Amino acid sequence: xxxxxxxxxxxSKSFKAKQVLSGVxxxxxxxxxxxxxxxxxxxxxxxxxxxSTLSRPDAGTAxxxxxxxxxxxxxxxxxxGVTGQFSAVDGLLTGRxxxxxxxxxxxxxxxxxxxxxxxxxxxxxxxxxGTKVASTYSGGMRRRLDxxxxxxxxxxxxxxxxPTTGLDPRxxxxxxxxxxxxxxxxxxxxxxxxxxxxxxALADRIAMLDNGGIVxxxxxxxxxxxxxxxxxxxxxxxxxxxxxxxxxxSDAGAEAxxxxxxVPGDGSVDHIRQLLTRLEGEGIEPRHLSxxxxxxDDVFFALTGHRPETTPDIETAAGGTxxxxxxxxx
Ligand SMILES: Nc1ncnc2c1ncn2[C@@H]1O[C@H](COP(=O)(O)OP(=O)(O)OP(=O)(O)O)[C@@H](O)[C@H]1O
Ligand SMILES: [Mg+2]
Numbered sequence: 001x002x003x004x005x006x007x008x009x010x011x012s013k014s015f016k017a018k019q020v021l022s023g024v025x026x027x028x029x030x031x032x033x034x035x036x037x038x039x040x041x042x043x044x045x046x047x048x049x050x051x052s053t054l055s056r057p058d059a060g061t062a063x064x065x066x067x068x069x070x071x072x073x074x075x076x077x078x079x080x081g082v083t084g085q086f087s088a089v090d091g092l093l094t095g096r097x098x099x100x101x102x103x104x105x106x107x108x109x110x111x112x113x114x115x116x117x118x119x120x121x122x123x124x125x126x127x128x129x130g131t132k133v134a135s136t137y138s139g140g141m142r143r144r145l146d147x148x149x150x151x152x153x154x155x156x157x158x159x160x161x162x163p164t165t166g167l168d169p170r171x172x173x174x175x176x177x178x179x180x181x182x183x184x185x186x187x188x189x190x191x192x193x194x195x196x197x198x199x200x201a202l203a204d205r206i207a208m209l210d211n212g213g214i215v216x217x218x219x220x221x222x223x224x225x226x227x228x229x230x231x232x233x234x235x236x237x238x239x240x241x242x243x244x245x246x247x248x249x250s251d252a253g254a255e256a257x258x259x260x261x262x263v264p265g266d267g268s269v270d271h272i273r274q275l276l277t278r279l280e281g282e283g284i285e286p287r288h289l290s291x292x293x294x295x296x297d298d299v300f301f302a303l304t305g306h307r308p309e310t311t312p313d314i315e316t317a318a319g320g321t322x323x324x325x326x327x328x329x330x
Contacts, residue, residue: 003030003066004027005029005031005064005065006027006028006051006064006157006190007027007063008026008051008063010060011047012024012059013046013055013057014058020212021043021057021213023060023213024214031183032189032204033189033191033202034188034189034190034205034207035191035193035202036190036191036193036206037194037199037207037209037296042211043212044192045085048161051159053073053076056070065157078153079155079156080155080156080158081153081157081158081159082161083147083150084146084161085161085162087142089134089149091135094131095121095131095132095137096130098134098145098149099120099121099145102152103117106153120151123148124148124178126141138171139166139171140167140175143163143164143167147175156186156188157187157188158187158188158190160179160189160190162194163191199220200220203220205219206218206219206220206296208300208304210300210303216303220296223296224296224299230265230292230293231262232262232263232272232275233260233261233262233263233291233292234262234275234279235260235288236284236286237285237287238259241285241286242260244284246261249263259287267293
């Protein structure tokens with residue numbers, strides 16, 4: 001049996017009286033980009049901290065490539081890299097010095113450290129900026145340096161805790177490209193995000209965290225298909241075609257507009273085939289066909305009754321947005 005990159009059972013954690021995680025079960029195969037999605041205060045960072053051995057669970061177990069995060073913490077640390085929500089970059093050091101410092105903490109033999117630093121500066125487009133102190137870097141450069149520092153020892157699993165919060169669209173895109181490259185290198189990625197588009201764009205699988213538990217899990221497409229409201233939109237060349245098609249689905253809640261007809265369904269291959277066969281039987285040829293799925297935002301809302309953040313939240317000292325507080329108050 002091939003080993004899971006991450007395997008948790010009943011992971012729970014409270015801070016004082018506040019239960020943050022209550023029984024989180026995850027099974028993440030190696031090579032996957034897994035996104036943990038949730039609003040402010042949902043427990044994303046708490047989960048990352050436990051999985052990366054920085055914090056201990058109160059109950060439950062977590063294994064990284066088969067190693068227990070509590071009992072074999074040192075072994076786990078050798079296999080992972082963590083880019084935290086808050087930067088590990090030292091603003092007083094240059095980019096190169098930051099990387100060299102990280103390299104010194106690793107098992108990389110000293111003579112090879114410099115080459116590794118050069119390679120990463122090059123790869124993250126920081127070769128030129130490498131001689132400047134990091135406090136002069138833009139947010140995007142700082143994030144890239146942060147990630148480069150995470151990769152020094154070639155981890156097999158990388159944790160990215162909100163890697164693009166606060167970045168402009170172009171820097172966000174660059175981070176996404178970097179994640180794609182890492183995946184190409186066979187690195188497993190555990191990502192947290194508040195951005196649904198980010199999870200949608202990057203993740204093979206998404207888990208939605210709310211109120212201490214996973215409320216939904218699946219591929220982006222699977223999650224969207226779970227929602228009512230998915231449909232196939234058929235467009236026709238003539239009003240006559242539309243009218244005849246409408247008769248075929250008169251009892252199925254299809255909605256017509258202009259020259260198009262929305263037929264409820266999940267847009268699976270079977271569904272499409274059935275739909276086209278039915279049209280063909282009547283000699284109707286649709287001009288265009290599109291599958292309309294609800295957004296992840298709709299899914300999250302349907303499951304939790306509130307929406308995850310869509311804008312970066314600077315400081316929520318109380319540990320949550322208003323809807324989250326409401327959830328907790330219940
Ligand atoms: N060390 C701590 N002591 C007390 N409470 C904590 C501690 N760490 C986290 N919490 C609380 O646990 C809850 C979950 O926090 P966590 O940082 O895991 O959320 P998050 O999903 O990462 O949120 P964000 O999107 O804001 O980063 C919050 O209510 C937070 O205030
Ligand atoms: Mg966090």
